[in-house]
Each structure stands twice: as C-alpha cells, then as structure tokens.
Amino acid sequence: MKNYNKFIILSLFIITLVCITNVSAADSSNDTLATVDNSSVNINSNILTEVDNTSSSNTTTENITENKTVDVINTTTDIDVVNSSGAYDPINIKVNVSTNDNKVINIGNVTIKILNGNVTVFSQTKDVKNNSAVFVWTPSNIGKYTIIANYNNVSFTDEDKLNITYNGSKSQKDYTAIPNNNLQLTVDNVTMYCRNGTNVVAVVKNSNGDLVRNASVIINVLGVNYKVFTDNNGKAYLQINLNPGNYNLVTSINGTNVTANSTVSVLNWNKSKLNLKVSNLNKEYKDSKKYIVTLTYEGKPIVNQYIYVKILKATYKLKTNNDGIASLTINLMPRTYVVTATLNQNGIKISKSSKIIVSKWNKKYVNLNIKKLTKTYQDPKAPFNITLTYRGKTVAGEKVYFTIAGKTYSKLTNSKGVASFAVNNGVGNYGVTAKVNSAGVSLAKKTTVVVNKADVSLSFKNVYYNIYVNNSKYYLTYHLQKGKSLGLNFTFNNKAMSGKYVTIGVNSFSKYVVKKTDKNGLVYYLNKTLKLGKNNFVITFYADNKNFNNLRWNIPIYIEK
Template identity: 25%
Template sequence: MVLVLFLSMSLVCADENSTSTLEDVNIDANDISMYYKNGTRLSAELNDLNDNPLPDCDLVFSINNQNYTRTTNDDGKASIAINLIPGKYLANIYFLGNNQYSPSNKSVNVNVLPTISGNDLVKYYKNDSQYFATFLGSDGEVLDNEEVTFNINGVFYTRHTNQNGVAKLNINLNSGNYILTAYNPRDGFSFSNYIRVLSTINGSNLNKIYRDSHQYWVTVRDYSGNRMGFTNVEFNVNGVFYTRLADKNGNAKLNINLPAGKYIITANNLLTGELTSNTIVVNANSETKLTTQNYVFQQNDDDTIKARLTNKLNYGVSGETIDLVIGNNKYSTVTDDDGVACFNLNLKQGNYSLTFTHDANSVYGASSAKSTVETYGGIKVKIVCEDALILMNNDYEIKLYDKNNKEFANQTVYMGIGSKVLSAVTDDNGVAKFNVDVSGGIYNARIFYNGTGYKFTSNFSKISVIENTKTLIVPMTFQVNEGCGDQLFACLYVDSIVLPNEKVIIEINGVNYTRETNENGLVNITINLNAGKYSIKYYYAGNDEFLPCSNSSILTVNSRVKTTLTVLTGSTFHKNSGITYNLELKADKVLPNREITVKIGSKTYNQKTDSDGVVHIDIDDYAEGSYDVQYSFAGDKTYAPSSGSAKLAITSQIAYGYGYWVLYSNMYDLNLASLASQGTQHIFLHSYAFTAYGESSVASRIRQANNYGIKVHIWMQIAYDGGWHGISNKDGTYNYDLINSKVNQAKYYASVAGVSGVHFDYLRFGGTAYNFPKAAESINYFVKTAVDAVKSINPNCLVSAALMPEPNNMLYYDGQDYSTLTKYLDFVLPMIYKGNYNQGTAWIKSTTKWFVDNSNGAQVWSGLQAYRSDDDITRLSVSELTGDAQASLDGGARGVVMFRWGVTNFINFNSLKMS
C-alpha cells in the first residue's frame, strides 16, 4: 500500500517557528501476536535521538488498507485497538515530521489468531465421521463445558465443549456440499468449514427407447465408500417396489420395460438407508441411422465389412436385422450390443458397390447406407523372424518363403530399425543377413518384402543391440513376508539390456541355488525362511560372449500379522430359519474381501468376506443332523493364515433360545459382536422402533444382527398401550377392530426382510378377565387368526407370546387359556419374575417345569427378571442371573430371555448346561 499524505504549511507539532536543522527521531514498536479481539493494542513510542519522548505528535497507523491517526501522550506513546479478523498483517507506522523533527516510519507484523479451529470434512452419508471444532478464550485457554453454536444448512445447533475445548456436531445430512459455521460465545468470532457428504448410492437419469437394451443402474457403497458386492438394493418405480442383488462391484440393475412415458425411480441403499432418485424417459419409437465406410482389401484377406445402426439418442441398437446387397447377392445378420452388424466375406478381385438396409418395425424406423469395396490381388509370401540379442555390427538373420512355402532365394528384403532402412538379399536357403550397424538399444524392427507381382508382406521382431559384453546382476527384492510364498528376484543385464537364458547362482544361508534367467532377464526363488535378516549373494559365471559378475544384498523376512477366525453364530440351527452360518476374519482390524474356505459336512464353500470381515454361509438346504465344520483362511502377503473347527446341528425343532427384550430406544445401543460372542441368539425388539426410525433403518439394523447369527423378533403390545383395551367386550362380543388391527400389524412385521419372529405382549386382560364372558375365547381366536396370518406371509416366522407365571390364576384373571394357546404358538415365555413374586431360584425351576409339562406343543422359554423387582431396579449380579437361567433349563425350558436390555448385566449363555 502507498500512503499519500498532503501537508499544509502549518505543521502538526509545537515549535512551529523553529528554523533550526531538523532532528532525526525513532519510532519504537514491536510485532504482536494476539487472539481475536482480546483487547491487545498495537503501540508505538516516538523519541528523539536522546530517547526523550515526543508528546503531542501525530502518528499514522496504516493496517489492512486503513489509516488511523493517533496523538502521542506525555510519554511519547500512541496506540490503536486491533479488531481485525484472524490473519497476518503488516502494519506501517508513520511520523510525518515537523519544523523540528524529520519524518520517520516503522513496519511491524500483526498476527491475529483465531479462537475457533476446525477442519473441512469429507464423509460418506451417515457414517461415523463427524465435525469437531476447538474453542479458545481470549487468552488462548480452551473453553471447558461452554455452550457453543453451529449453523449448517440454515439450522442452528447448540452443543457443549468438553474439557479440551472441543465440541462435536454430528453430520447426518443428505449427500451434498455444505458450509458449516461455528460461533464463539465469548468474542462473537465465527469460523467456517466446508462439509462434503458423499453419496452411498449413485445413479443417473435414463433416456431410452421402449424395450431397448439400456437399463437403470446404481452403484452402492458402505459407510466407508467401499463398493458393496452381492447386496440387495431396493427400487421403487411407478409405485412398484423391486429388490435386486448387486454384482461383485456393487452395481445393481433394474430392467426398465415400462410403456412410453416419464417416470421417477428411487433406489434405496438398504445398509445406509440413503435414497437416490432419477428421471426415466421411455420413448415409444425412434428413427434410425445406418453408418459405414469404404473398404480396400487384398485378395484372400478376411474381408470383414461393418455397418452400425443407431437410434435418435445416438445409442447403438441391438438385435435388429441388417441386409447387405452386393450385386445380385444378399446377406443378412443381426446387430450386436453396440448396434454393429458384421459381414465376413471373401471377395474376388474387383470393385463392388454395397447397399445396407434396415426395415422399419413398430419401434424403429427404416434406414440405409451405401459404400464401396476395392479388392486387389498379389502372390503371398512369408517372412519368418525372431527376437534376438546381438552385438553391434553383427548379423541378424531372417528367412523368406514363397507361395508354396519353399525357401525364396535371390530376393531383396528390407529392415527398418531405428532411423535406418537396411537391405539384404536371400541366399539359396532363403536366408537374408542384415549387418546391424545401429547404436546400442532395444528396437522394434520391421522386416518387409515388396517384390513386383507379390503381395506386400511384413513382420516384426524385437532386436536388442549391445555395444559391449559387460554384465551386471541387480537384486530386486529386499523384503518379503514370512510363510506366504513370496519370491526373491534379481535381474541379469548386459550393457543395460536384460540377458535371458543364462544361469545364475543364488546363495542363501550358505546354500547355493541355480536358476536360469527368463525372457526378461529375471531369476527368482521362493523364500521359506523364518522372520529375520539374511545375506544373499549372486553369481554369474559368464561365457564366451559375456563377462562374469557378482553382487550381494540383505533380505528382510517380515512376520505376517496374526489373524483369527471367529464363529459369530450359535451351534444349533432351526431348519429353514433363514439365518446363515457366519464367520468373522480379524487381525488388527476386520479383514474385508478375503477368501475363506468353509467345509460343512461334505460341502465346501469358498466365499469372500464382506465389508465387515464376515462370510455368510446359507445352510437352509441341509438336512437335520450334526455336521463337522472346518474353516480356514489361507493368508496373504500381509496376514497370516488361520483355521478352526466347530460342530453344527440342524434340527426341525426350535433350537435353544437365549436373548433379551430390547426397547426401541436401545436399538442402536446393542453391541452385537459382544452379545453374539456370549451366546445371544435372539433379540425381542419393541415395535415402536418402526415408528421412531422407519422401516429401512430397522431392517438395516436387523440385517446387522442377522450377520452375527442373532434373530430378531418384533415385540408388539396387544391389549395395553398406556390403557387397557379388551380383546372382547363385556357383552361377550369380540373387539374385532382391535383384533383386525393387531393381526394386520403382525402380518406387516412378518413381511419385513430379516424378521425371524413376532412376539405378543400384554396378550391378556388387566386382571379383570372374569368380567368378560368370552375373555379366553377371544384371546384364543386372536392368537389362531394371527398365527395363520403370519404364517401365510412367512411360514418360517416364529410366533410367541409372553404369559403370566400363575398357573392357577392366569385363566380367571388374565384370560390366558394355556392348554389352547400352546396348540397355536411356536413357543411361550412365562414371565417368571421372581422379585415381583418375592420368590427364589427354586420357584423359577418349579414354575418352568409346570409350563413345560402342561404345554400342548409350544416350546417353553423362561422370561426372567434381570433386576431385583419393579420396586427396586438394582441389577442382579452375573452369577445370580446365571443361576436363575440354569434353573430354567433344569426345569425343562428350551430358552431363556432376560427382561430387559438396559437394566441387566450380561451373562455368558454359552456357560449354561442344556437339560
């Protein structure tokens, strides 16, 4: 910046009438570094050469393209406040002089530091990456537990900083680009970052002709942006939903065979829940265009003539018939996927006119094209040549054969090599020798013959020309991984050109190995050494043409990372349950896209792990019985192999079931891996999860549970939702409104992908069943109707109910007819809550035994209270819960379910002994 000051004759300091010689002055000012608006001032002191302060003088502070004039005080000092936004500035301080003192100036640096810092964020839709910002006070100290504000996408959010001054804002926006602004409550400073949310599902608009080969495609990715192969994608077009399986690259296709019109298609990434929409335009018909070219062929060539048919969108049209007329001959063929029609002809010498035609049909219009073909004769010959390594100025040989495949003598043959064209004449054996007088290097030489009356013929060879015979062995491998078949490589050169077909000795650990170089001059040997460092020596003995050489290197053999294979699912499966047998491959992290071999009985599966490091083996087609399971990972260059074995039982009976009731609000709190490792096989998830999160989110969470071998049952309340609703009325009629509503809900839940069961709670009257003449009958009717409806939607969906644990009172007070209900239900869960009944563990066993002994077909799983009582929600210890669970099994129960997640300690169900 240039400071321009206009001075009047009246100077600005005292002593206006002085005519003495002007004295020099000093401006004393220092660089400053400050936090935004913390009150720091830029100060300057004006003194004469004897350090005497000069008061009442004007100093001009010039910063950020602005000038500020301040008058020095009695101490010769002046200052300005710095209220600039963070950044680095140059400040110029000017004294303009007067009739006693000369002008002077001083430059200082001003660094204004921000009180908020954060980074731009790029993340995939709804993954775990979030935005963090650090907030500071005016002194640079962090703001601890301070309420701060963020603004993104027009919405303001309030958050609190932690002890390090960091506040987090979760970014759950749709894919797109955003600006996020953070505000410091202390000084009003605002700070912005760019937020980019990447899509986990991508598609494009589609414009097509009715029933052409163009279809709608999307690509799906996981939360990390990895393409998800072999996963389901849901499409909605024209009001109809479709599910399609993506290929190995995460690309899923929906064929569009809709009538002409304009449509909106929506695709759903079922893992992330992200939707993408595109427009599809279907054109009823289209004109067409045929294009081709003129051709020139030699006689006896494979004369391929092509024409391409395109529509008005310039797409190639497949599957259409194209006719070609040449003279009196007509040929027909069908266009390929790119709209190309190929005619393979063998024409005699001559000139031909070509006419291509496509006849109109109901979708595509007629079109035609014309071109010409010229064919020429000539006697064929053959050139035989090979790649070679030769010394400069030595000869290179080729052979020439005539039409009868005889040696062709006394013919001039040419070779183009580098910038030269060499010639040679064939001898009686058809051999032509070229003296190669080019400099060293590797050449793609072209040998050709164009004798009169003969067809022009050429061939190519790679010729390596060397200028000396000095050799060199170059080690190429310095690190390998232990036990994975890594190879050590070295390359043999002569005059910087690789030397093939020569023997090299490799000395490893005192043992000599002889290997022959390949066409690329390489030798290699497989390394089977333990981890450590080794000295490697290389020797080439040379021969009559090439000089000997040797070399050495150090080879490091690294240990591979240890891996483990863990069975995520249980050992007993209910036939046709839809649950897969799952294994997780893990090292220092889960390992996706690694092939796992699993043998179950006599069947072997080779399957790659998904993005969670898990393989899923479908076992629905196995017959009942016990199977040996063997599984292995062969390892790779980084990760060591691992293997294991297990037992697997398939039964037509419902397998032993262990699990927890889970409120909807805890759906995302479950540590599925930990639960599965402790033998948890079932989750009873409250149905309000569908209201709170939506079907796609619940279905996604269910799939995650299924991946760990955990079945999910939807826990629905029948007759109580904050108030009681009778399943029948006091006049003995059934409450069909309630019954039909709950049956339809059960059918809906059974239709959701991955749901393994529907569970009825509050299937009773609130202790007043004796006032309702048809109480038990109405409950029996509801259960039979609901079970039939659920099974019609999903025959493998299990239906269960929670029952009161009062054999002598449950019919009278609750309307629960145990003998009838157990004819219809797959299993029942008597709520044997010992704390609520002031009972002990022995009561759990005896009550369970009654329910088992009196069931008319349904299995009995004991529902246990995980806390002291409804009046004291202190969690029972793991040992006490384990004892209660074992008592249930000792009483004959086939399962144990804890009420509930959030007020329970977690037991290891694997430690229980089945009765």
C-alpha cells in the first residue's frame, strides 16, 4: 500500500513538472511569468492549447493585412506659371503635386481658382496625371491676379489591399497681366446709307492668331470715344448713326498701343427710295394697341431715326428701333383723331397722315371688384380697395369715386388697377358706394364697411427684459430696479393717448392707485415699498371713447436690488 501511494505521488509530481515546463516554454519572454497566480496559468494554458491546435492552413494573409494601419501620405503643391505676360494671350498653369518620398501620383484632382481682387474670374478642376495637372487660362483684363491651387484629399485601396490616403495641400501665386502690344486689330472701311443699321466691326486676335473675346475696344469718332467689347467670335460692333459725310475713325485696344485707322462714308438717301409707312388704328379706350410708324430705305429698316407725330395740338418725338419701327401709346378719350407722322432729316421731308379711332367701352366688360371690409378704427393696414378691369385686364389711371357717410372722395387706380381709400370713420357700420364714369360707361357698386374698436399699445419706461429658452420656446421676463419708478406709456398708431385714466394695482385687483396720462401718454408708479422678486402689476386703461376698448393687463415684473 505504501508503494502504491509512492507511485501515485511520483506520477502527480511528473505531471505537474510537465505542465510547468509547458507554460514556461510558451511564456519565457514574459518577465512577469514568475508572479502570475494559478488562474493566470490556467488561462494561458487554454490559450496555448488553442494555438497549438490551430494549423498553419487556418491562418490567412487577409487576416494579417487587416491589422495594418492606413498609410497617410502628406502632399505638397507648387504652381508653375510665368510671373507676368500680355493680357488676352493664353497662359499655361501647371500645378505639381509631390510627396516626401517622390511617389508617382496618378490619382485625385486639383482645383484652381483665379481671383482679381475679391472677384473669381476663373475656376476649374482637373485630374492629376504623373504628379501634375495643367490648366490653360486667358486673362481678359490688365492687372494683378492671385492663383490658388488645391490638391483635394483622396483615399483609395492599392493592389495589395492597403488603405492609402493622400492628404490635400494648397498653394498660391501672384500673376500680373500686362499690356499686350502684340495683339492684332483689324477694322474695315464702311460705305453706307444714312442710318441703315450698318456697324463698324473691329476684329481682335492674339499673338497666336486666335480670336480674342471680351477685349475692350475703343472707337473714336469725331473726338468721342465709344467703348465696345468683342464677342465670342472676337468681333466688336458699333452702329453708325451719322449724318451724310465722310468720317475718319481711330480704333484702339484699351490699355495697349495697338491701333487701326479706318473710314466711314455715309451716303444721303434718295427720297424716292424712302418709305414712311403709317396705318389707321382702331382701338378701345385704354387697350394695349399702339400707333405705329415704319421707316425703310430700299426695303431695309432705318434705325435710330427721329419721327415726329402730331395729334391735336401735341407733337411727340419718336425714335425707330432696329426694325425701323417707332410706336406711341394712345390713351386718348373716345373719338376720332387725325395723326400726322413726319420725317425731316438731311434736307428730306416726308409727311403722312392716318386716323386713330378710339371707341367707348362696352359696359358688359367693365367690372368694379369690391368686397365688404371689416377693420379696427384707423387701422392703416386695412384700406378699402377697388379693382377696375375691362375685358379682364386691369385699367390704370382711372378715377374712382367713393361715397361713405354722405361724403364723396376720388382716387386714381394704380398700375395694378387698384384704387385705395383709407376709411377713418369712427366705430360703426357704413354703406359704401364705389363708382366709375369712364369711356362712356357709368358703373356703381355697393358694399359695407364695419369699423370696430381699436386697442391702445402699452410700453414700459425704466424696465429691462431678459429672454430665455425652455423646450425650444422663447420667454420674456420684465425687470425693474428697486426704487426706480415704473413708467407706463399708452399710444395708438404712435400717437400719445393723453388725458386718459389708468389704475395700477400690485398683487391685487381690489387695491390700486389712479393715474392720469400726461401729454406724452405717460404715467409713473413709484416702487419703493415693493418686495424683491416677482410682483404682478394689474394695469387698467379706461378709454372714455367709443372708438377704443378698455383694456386690462396682468404683467409680472421682477423687482431687483
């Protein structure tokens, strides 16, 4: 039995020694191994067992790379551009993007912005290729510019499934557009008939022979400078409205010494080829139809030419447009009129007459749109409005008559056909008649106006307020320093309510003092005996007037030290 026990003890000793040997082998690099307790050893033994049971086939490359951090790389941008060059010539702006380890960058983009003062004149974004992005820009004005370049932050996953981020970077550089004396300017000679709409055309090209848009061109005629700008085709136009004769023109590109000389020959008209066309006009009173005159030469419009039109004893000076047409709005009363149009230019005079027939309105198409009005006494925001229409269109400038309480007033309709009348009568119900008598039509309509009592306004003197927020709602509290008088100001439409009785009670409806408002609508209450903190002021206003309501306010005011 003793031998058996010795065998058991020996076996346990061997097992224990093996376990300790295993733990020591696995954690031999751990300096704290000697101090771990038995529970730590048991946990580590379990971990060791799991690792030992895991074959290499269960460990994948993907699991390893997932533990790698994102590679963040800082970048630097640099703007490569000339310091200055001639305006209207295109320039190349190269933005270089680099890293500290000179990586090749073919991802992301660069945005450049060009400022003239605080105004952005150019903005564009381009992809980065081989560490750069190239922009082409043409300065259209002489002056200083600021070029700002931004390499925009970009993140991506490379072929090894590594997460890489290129941090954005920014740079800027100054550039100056100087006068460009290498520009090409061409202006052809012109021969034309007087005011036939012909233009002098200036063509601007840069040193590469490309057409320049938005170039400022100055054309001098008879000592007067006219500034024009080239369009997208590099052409600037000036319409010639000169009298017959020969003229020398000097054209220049603004800010340069580039000039061009040319001539304009303006020929006089042959009277037989001029046509002044007028027609009879039939219209209803104040409709939109206009009297029209057309002037042509050899069938082509004569532009910017004055035509004189006489109706009754009045003469009107009209000017033809680019289609050779001059027009006149007719607001004459119904009847028939003889109209004479006259061209008197360059020793040539042509007159032609026609008729304008203005008809009366058809009553069934006239409408006065009125509605019952309910308002408070002397409310300036509630006028009585009437809208006048004919054939569904509003009519401006017509007189409308209002009769209320035995008195008649007149108002003109505005551009929207509305005539407004401020009803300032006292409280009560009133019948109102609106009437129009225009273009042979007399029309009246009736309605009512109800005037209700108005409320006076109360404001404070010597009181300050605080605003606080609770559950997204705003609240206002009033505060008054102890010893200072509480000033109460009563007004209506910004006018003082003087000579009115007011009662003021504090924390009571039954105990109060009686005050009378002064010429400024003010009363004062001295608060020397009031307790600190919240006090409810019961304020009663007695209107003593049928047009105003008696009012009572219960207002908490906090008395402060």
